Every structure is written in C-alpha cells, then in structure tokens.
Amino acid sequence: xxxxxxxxxxxxxxxxxxxxxxxxxxxxxxxxxxxxxxxxxxxxxxxxxxxxxxxxxxxxxxxxxxxxxxxxxxxxxxxxxxxxxxxxxxxxxxxxxxxxxxxxxxxxxxxxxxxxxxxxxxxxxxxxxxxxxxxxxxxxxxxxxxxxxxxxxxxxxxxxxxxxxxxxxxxxxxxxxxxxxxxxxxxxxxxxxxxxxxxxxxxxxxxxxxxxxxxxxxxxxxxxxxxxxxxxxxxxxxxxxxxxxxxxxxxxxxxxxxxxxxxxxxxxxxxxxxxxxxxxxxxxxxxxxxxxxxxxxxxxxxxxxxxxxxxxxxxxxxxxxxxxxxxxxxxxxxxxxx
Numbered sequence: 001x002x003x004x005x006x007x008x009x010x011x012x013x014x015x016x017x018x019x020x021x022x023x024x025x026x027x028x029x030x031x032x033x034x035x036x037x038x039x040x041x042x043x044x045x046x047x048x049x050x051x052x053x054x055x056x057x058x059x060x061x062x063x064x065x066x067x068x069x070x071x072x073x074x075x076x077x078x079x080x081x082x083x084x085x086x087x088x089x090x091x092x093x094x095x096x097x098x099x100x101x102x103x104x105x106x107x108x109x110x111x112x113x114x115x116x117x118x119x120x121x122x123x124x125x126x127x128x129x130x131x132x133x134x135x136x137x138x139x140x141x142x143x144x145x146x147x148x149x150x151x152x153x154x155x156x157x158x159x160x161x162x163x164x165x166x167x168x169x170x171x172x173x174x175x176x177x178x179x180x181x182x183x184x185x186x187x188x189x190x191x192x193x194x195x196x197x198x199x200x201x202x203x204x205x206x207x208x209x210x211x212x213x214x215x216x217x218x219x220x221x222x223x224x225x226x227x228x229x230x231x232x233x234x235x236x237x238x239x240x241x242x243x244x245x246x247x248x249x250x251x252x253x254x255x256x257x258x259x260x261x262x263x264x265x266x267x268x269x270x271x272x273x274x275x276x277x278x279x280x281x282x283x284x285x286x287x288x289x290x291x292x293x294x295x296x297x298x299x300x301x302x303x304x305x306x307x308x309x310x311x312x313x314x315x316x317x318x319x320x321x322x323x324x325x326x327x328x329x330x331x332x333x334x335x336x337x338x
Contacts, residue, residue: 045259053262119176122315132254137293147247166218
C-alpha cells in the first residue's frame with residue numbers, strides 16, 4: 001500500500017513538471033487572449049513556462065509600418081547586429097505593411113522582437129502576448145509626441161471649429177494620434193469626427209501629411225514626431241502647412257518582445273535593448289533620442305488605454321477583426337483611385 005501511494009505521489013510530481021499548465025495554474029487573464037496568462041496582474045502576458053517557451057535559432061525583428069520600410073530596415077541594422085552579439089542568434093528584419101499584419105505576425109510566432117505604434121501596442125499586448133519594455137529616449141526621460149492637426153498654409157481653416165463640413169484624413173482605425181485620440185479629444189474642442197466632418201483613412205501618417213500638402217484632404221491629425229522627421233528629411237516643406245491644434249504629450253512607439261520566448265533569451269534581449277546606444281543616423285532620425293528608455297505598459301500606457309476606452313475601441317479579437325476589415329477596405333479604395 002505504501003509503495004502504491006509513493007508511486008502515486010511520484011506520478012503527480014512528474015505530471016506537475018511535464019504537462020503544460022499543470023505546474024502553474026492561471027488565476028488571472030484580465031482582458032488578455034485565452035492563450036496567455038497574467039498571474040502577476042501587470043496587464044501583460046506572463047513569460048511562457050519552461051517546456052512551452054520558444055528558443056528560435058533566428059530572431060525576427062520589425063518596426064511599425066511606415067511609408068518606406070526600407071529606410072527603417074537600414075536604420076535598425078546596427079541594433080540588430082547588437083542583438084546578435086548579445087544573444088548569439090542571427091537577427092533578420094521582417095517588413096510589415098499594416099498594423100494588423102504586425103500583430104498577427106507575433107501572435108502566430110513568426111515575429112519575436114518589435115516596435116509597435118502607440119495605438120496598436122494595446123492590440124499586440126492583449127492578442128499577441130507582446131511585452132513592451134522601452135520607448136525611444138535619452139538618459140533622463142522617454143521621448144513623447146503630440147497629436148497635431150495640420151492644414152495647408154493657404155487654407156481658410158484657422159480653428160478646430162472651421163473643420164465642420166470638411167474632409168479630414170485620419171490614418172488608420174487602430175492609430176492613437178491618427179484616429180483614437182482625435183475621437184476622444186476633439187469633442188472638447190467643439191468638433192466631432194464623422195459627425196461634424198468626413199473622416200477619410202489615409203493608411204499612414206506620412207500619407208496624411210502629403211495628402212494635406214497636395215490638397216487631397218482639408219486637414220489631418222498626425223503624430224508630431226512623424227511630421228518633424230518628414231520636415232528634416234526634406235519630404236515636406238515646413239512652410240507648406242500650419243498647425244491649428246496640439247494635444248498633450250503621448251509616449252512614442254513601444255519596443256519589446258514576445259512573451260512566448262524562453263526566459264533566458266528574454267533576459268538577453270532586455271540586455272541588448274538597454275545596453276545599446278543609437279548610431280548618429282538613428283539619433284538624427286529619432287529627434288535626438290540616443291537609447292531605449294525603460295517603460296511599463298501598466299503605467300506608461302495608461303493614458304492611451306483611457307483614450308481607447310473613451311472611444312469605444314476594444315483591444316480584443318473583435319477589435320482586431322474590425323481593424324483588419326477597415327484596413328482592407330481602405331486599401332481597396334486606394335487601388336481603385338490609382
């Protein structure tokens with residue numbers, strides 16, 4: 001009888017460490033996808049358990065989709081080399097053409113390290129097990145940006161109230177500064193998107209800016225850091241537009257990793273982020289930022305989550321499907337125009 005009982009205990013012990021999920025019960029998920037757990041209640045997915053985690057031979061990295069992905073592929077080449085040095089693994093750049101595709105890439109396990117735009121960060125956290133750990137910054141603070149509303153220099157539009165009846169370019173449904181923040185903040189300025197003016201989705205901040213310059217749109221809410229980079233790069237003349245509104249400051253694109261990676265690899269990735277110092281080309285491209293500044297999703301993304309809640313945006317499966325459908329519809333409209 002004693003041998004039988006000891007055998008039973010041994011079996012329980014083996015199962016506890018051999019069967020995924022047996023050793024550590026998920027007591028909290030919050031609003032994360034059922035694939036993930038948040039036992040420590042920090043709003044991001046817990047690290048995958050040993051035996052379930054992934055340790056890929058090649059790490060895949062990407063940055064938020066922009067007008068010309070090749071520019072950022074080259075810009076981050078030195079950082080990728082640094083990751084390789086710290087982790088001992090090859091690192092390749094994966095080009096994505098939409099926010100939803102970037103979320104899906106990490107969710108499916110094809111993307112391991114990434115920089116997500118401010119708005120889509122919430123989708124990546126809840127649906128793809130993404131763990132944001134940094135934003136661009138310097139020794140003292142992280143780099144932020146403002147939502148600005150631009151109009152053509154000679155436009156008769158002088159105030160936000162003048163947007164009534166106009167055609168205004170938002171970027172994409174999931175974008176914070178390009179769509180969610182305007183819907184949350186503009187009513188206090190006496191203007192309601194989709195009611196007081198017609199919303200047209202451009203797809204990207206770059207395209208919104210150029211669309212205003214070329215007269216395709218009457219105005220556009222865009223991220224100030226994207227606009228500033230376009231001016232510095234000579235892609236748009238600073239005197240070609242006027243700014244009629246500036247919002248409070250938001251955090252810029254987040255950087256982080258997939259929670260499904262093995263803990264030892266995660267620690268090396270963190271080391272790679274926080275030991276790295278930007279090249280001169282990166283400093284120039286990123287408004288003088290010289291490093292990755294540590295942040296937490298729970299604290300530093302609180303204002304973004306508040307905006308999402310105020311606008312009824314859902315960082316869940318249904319919200320992602322809506323984003324995909326909208327991006328597809330916008331792409332089809334552009335194809336028809338071209």
